[in-house]
Amino acid sequence: MRFSHLGVVAAVLAATASLAAAAVLAPRSVAPANVAPESVATLQPGRFSYQPAGDFESAGQTIDAPARATQLDAPLDVMVEPVSQAEYARCVAAAACPKLKGVDPAAANLPVVGVSWLEATAYAEWYAAATGEDWRLPTDEEWAYAAAERFHGEPPIASGDDFARRWLAKFDADAATARQSKAPKPFGHFGLNALGVADLSGNVWEWTNSCYERRAVDANGDARLLTRNCRVRALEGEHRMFMSDFIRDGVTGGCSAGLPPTNLGFRLVRAHASAVARMLSGVGALLAAL
Amino acid sequence: MINRRDLFLAAGAAAGAATVLTALPAMAEEAADLPRREVELVAPPFVHPHEQATRRGAEVVAFTMTIIEKEQVIDDDGTKIHVFTYNGSIPGPLMVVHEGDYLELTLVNPPTNAFDHNIDFHASTGALGGGALTHINPGEEVTLRFKATRAGVFIYHCAPEGPMIPWHVALGMNGAVLVLPRDGLTDGSGKPLRYDRVYYVGEQDFYVPRDADGAYKTYASAADSFVDMTALMRGLIPTHVVFNGAVGALTEKNALPAKVGETVLIIHSSAMRDTRPHLIGGHGDYVWLMGKFANPPMRDLETWIVPGGSAVAALYTFRQPGVYAYLNHNLIEAVFLGATAHFRVEGKWNDDLMTQVRRPGPIG
Numbered sequence: 001m002r003f004s005h006l007g008v009v010a011a012v013l014a015a016t017a018s019l020a021a022a023a024v025l026a027p028r029s030v031a032p033a034n035v036a037p038e039s040v041a042t043l044q045p046g047r048f049s050y051q052p053a054g055d056f057e058s059a060g061q062t063i064d065a066p067a068r069a070t071q072l073d074a075p076l077d078v079m080v081e082p083v084s085q086a087e088y089a090r091c092v093a094a095a096a097c098p099k100l101k102g103v104d105p106a107a108a109n110l111p112v113v114g115v116s117w118l119e120a121t122a123y124a125e126w127y128a129a130a131t132g133e134d135w136r137l138p139t140d141e142e143w144a145y146a147a148a149e150r151f152h153g154e155p156p157i158a159s160g161d162d163f164a165r166r167w168l169a170k171f172d173a174d175a176a177t178a179r180q181s182k183a184p185k186p187f188g189h190f191g192l193n194a195l196g197v198a199d200l201s202g203n204v205w206e207w208t209n210s211c212y213e214r215r216a217v218d219a220n221g222d223a224r225l226l227t228r229n230c231r232v233r234a235l236e237g238e239h240r241m242f243m244s245d246f247i248r249d250g251v252t253g254g255c256s257a258g259l260p261p262t263n264l265g266f267r268l269v270r271a272h273a274s275a276v277a278r279m280l281s282g283v284g285a286l287l288a289a290l
Numbered sequence: 291m292i293n294r295r296d297l298f299l300a301a302g303a304a305a306g307a308a309t310v311l312t313a314l315p316a317m318a319e320e321a322a323d324l325p326r327r328e329v330e331l332v333a334p335p336f337v338h339p340h341e342q343a344t345r346r347g348a349e350v351v352a353f354t355m356t357i358i359e360k361e362q363v364i365d366d367d368g369t370k371i372h373v374f375t376y377n378g379s380i381p382g383p384l385m386v387v388h389e390g391d392y393l394e395l396t397l398v399n400p401p402t403n404a405f406d407h408n409i410d411f412h413a414s415t416g417a418l419g420g421g422a423l424t425h426i427n428p429g430e431e432v433t434l435r436f437k438a439t440r441a442g443v444f445i446y447h448c449a450p451e452g453p454m455i456p457w458h459v460a461l462g463m464n465g466a467v468l469v470l471p472r473d474g475l476t477d478g479s480g481k482p483l484r485y486d487r488v489y490y491v492g493e494q495d496f497y498v499p500r501d502a503d504g505a506y507k508t509y510a511s512a513a514d515s516f517v518d519m520t521a522l523m524r525g526l527i528p529t530h531v532v533f534n535g536a537v538g539a540l541t542e543k544n545a546l547p548a549k550v551g552e553t554v555l556i557i558h559s560s561a562m563r564d565t566r567p568h569l570i571g572g573h574g575d576y577v578w579l580m581g582k583f584a585n586p587p588m589r590d591l592e593t594w595i596v597p598g599g600s601a602v603a604a605l606y607t608f609r610q611p612g613v614y615a616y617l618n619h620n621l622i623e624a625v626f627l628g629a630t631a632h633f634r635v636e637g638k639w640n641d642d643l644m645t646q647v648r649r650p651g652p653i654g
Binding site (some may be wrong): 057060101143160162163164165167168171174175176179182214226251259 | 448651
C-alpha cells in the first residue's frame with residue numbers, strides 16, 4: 001500500500017492535495033531504444049482528503065462515500081502526459097498490445113483513446129518489461145492525489161430516506177455537466193496542474209487499477225468491505241465512474257441515465273527512485289536486452 | 291419529361307377539364323364564414339396552448355410555417371448533416387385543431403433555400419394530402435386550407451417528386467397534426483380523459499454516408515450529399531435513429547419534466563420506419579393504437595407500435611418519482627443509434643408499489 005488512511009474526516013471530498021507536497025519534474029529516464037523516454041512529475045509524500053470510489057451505505061441507506069485523510073507514503077513518479085498514440089503503436093509493433101482502430105503511429109503528441117483497461121494493463125506490463133521499471137496503472141487514490149486541484153470525483157448528493165431524490169440529484173448533476181467534443185487534443189491543450197501533471201480531467205477519462213467496491217460504514221466510521229468486483233474498474237476524469245474492463249468506448253447513447261466518459265485513455269506511474277538508481281536500472285535493462 | 295407537378299399545372303390551366311386538381315372547390319366552402327384564429331407554433335417536444343375539449347363551433351385555425359434548410363449536428367460526436375425542416379425543427383411543430391375545424395397553413399419557402407418543397411397532410415382529404423396544391427419554389431409561399439374530418443394524430447411530410455420524397459423525409463421534413471374530438475378524449479365508454487402535459491416525440495432515421503476510413507462524410511451542400519445518401523438509404527439501415535432531430539435532444543438536461551400524479555399525453559410519430567415506444571418503469575395507461583380517436587384506446591400496454599407513416603397517442607399518469615427512459619424498444623436503436631428520451635419525474639416514492647426488500651450485498 002502506498003497510502004495509509006488516517007481516519008474519516010467530516011469534510012466532503014474536494015481532494016485538496018496539500019501543495020506542500022511540491023512536485024519535482026524529474027529528469028527523463030533512460031529507456032531502451034524501442035521506447036521513448038518519459039517526462040515524469042514526481043509526487044512528494046503528503047496528506048490529502050480523499051473520497052474513496054465505490055458504493056457506500058450506512059444504516060441501510062445509500063450515502064456519499066465519506067472523505068478521509070489519506071497519506072502518500074513514498075514519492076511517486078507519474079507520466080506528465082497520458083500515453084500517446086505513437087507510444088501505444090510501439091507496443092502493438094512489439095506484439096504486446098492489440099491493434100486499435102484510429103491509433104496513428106506518428107501521433108506522438110496525441111493521447112491514445114479507445115483503449116480498454118485490459119489494453120492499458122497490457123501496455124503497462126510491456127512498458128515495465130521494456131524499461132525494467134515498475135510502471136503500472138495508478139490506483140484511484142494515487143490518481144486523485146496526482147490530479148490535485150483538477151480532481152473532480154463525484155458530486156455530493158443530498159442524503160435522505162427517499163432514494164428517488166438521490167437518483168434525481170445525481171441525474172441533475174450529470175445533466176449539468178457539459179459534454180466535451182470527442183476529438184483528442186494535442187498534449188498541453190488542457191494545461192498543467194499545480195503538481196506539473198498535464199491534461200487531467202480534459203476529454204480523456206483515465207483508467208485506474210481500483211476495483212468496484214461496496215462498503216458499509218459503521219458508527220465508528222469504519223468502512224467494512226461487503227463485495228468487490230475487479231471486472232469493473234474506476235475511471236477518473238471530469239467525473240468518476242466505473243466501467244467494465246473490456247470497454248473501449250463508454251458512450252451510453254443516453255438509454256439509461258448517466259453521463260458517459262468522452263474518451264478512454266490512461267497514464268502510468270512508478271515508484272520514484274533516485275536518478276542514479278534509475279540510470280543503473282536503465283543500463284541493466286539495456287544489458288538484459290542485449 | 292413531364293413531372294407530376296407540370297401535369298397538375300397543365301391540368302389546372304385547361305379550362306373545362308373534367309377532373310382537375312386545382313384550388314377550386316367542387317363543393318361550397320363553409321370556411322369563409324367561420325371565425326378565424328391564428329396560432330403561433332411551438333418547437334417540439336412542446337405544443338402550442340390549446341383547449342382539450344371545446345364548446346366553440348368550428349373555426350378556421352391558421353398556422354404559418356417557414357421551411358428552413360440548414361446544417362445540424364445530430365449526435366454527440368458532432369456529426370453534421372444538411373437537413374430540411376418545417377419551421378426549423380425536426381420534427382416540424384405539432385398543430386392542434388378540433389374535429390370539424392379547418393386547418394389553414396401558410397407555407398413559406400424563403401429565397402435563401404435551394405430546393406422546392408410541399409406538404410402532404412395525412413389528416414386531409416384529396417390532392418395527395420395537399421401535396422399537389424402546395425408545391426413551392428424558393429422565394430414562393432402558398433396557403434392551403436383543409437377540413438379536419440377525422441379525430442386523431444396524423445403525420446405530415448414533404449412529398450415533392452420521385453427520389454426527392456424519401457430523401458426530403460429522411461432529412462427531417464415531417465411532423466404531426468393533433469385533431470382532438472370536440473368533447474375531448476375519452477376512454478371509449480364515455481369517461482373523459484384529460485392530460486396535464488403533452489409532449490411531441492418525432493422519431494427520425496438518418497442515413498449518413500461514411501468515407502473509406504469509416505468516418506462520417508461531410509458535404510458542402512445538401513445536393514452534394516444526395517447520391518451517396520440515397521444509395522445508403524436503399525440499404526434500409528439507418529446510421530442514426532433519434533428523437534427530435536439529434537441524439538440527446540430529449541435526454542439529460544433536455545429531459546421531459548413531470549410530477550407524480552400528473553397525466554402526460556405522449557404523441558409519437560415516425561414518418562417512414564415502424565417503431566415500438568416503451569416507457570421503462572411505466573406503462574401506456576391508454577394508447578390509441580394507430581392513433582385515431584374514433585377507436586377506443588387500448589389499456590395497460592407495456593410497449594406499443596407506431597407504423598411507419600403514422601403517429602400514435604399514449605396517455606400515462608406517473609405514479610413514482612425518478613428517471614424514466616422513454617425509448618424505441620428495439621434497444622439496439624435506442625442505445626447505439628439514439629432513439630431515447632428521459633422523463634424526469636418529481637414526487638414522493640410509493641413503497642407499496644415497489645420496495646427494495648434487501649440491499650445488494652454478499653450472498654448468504
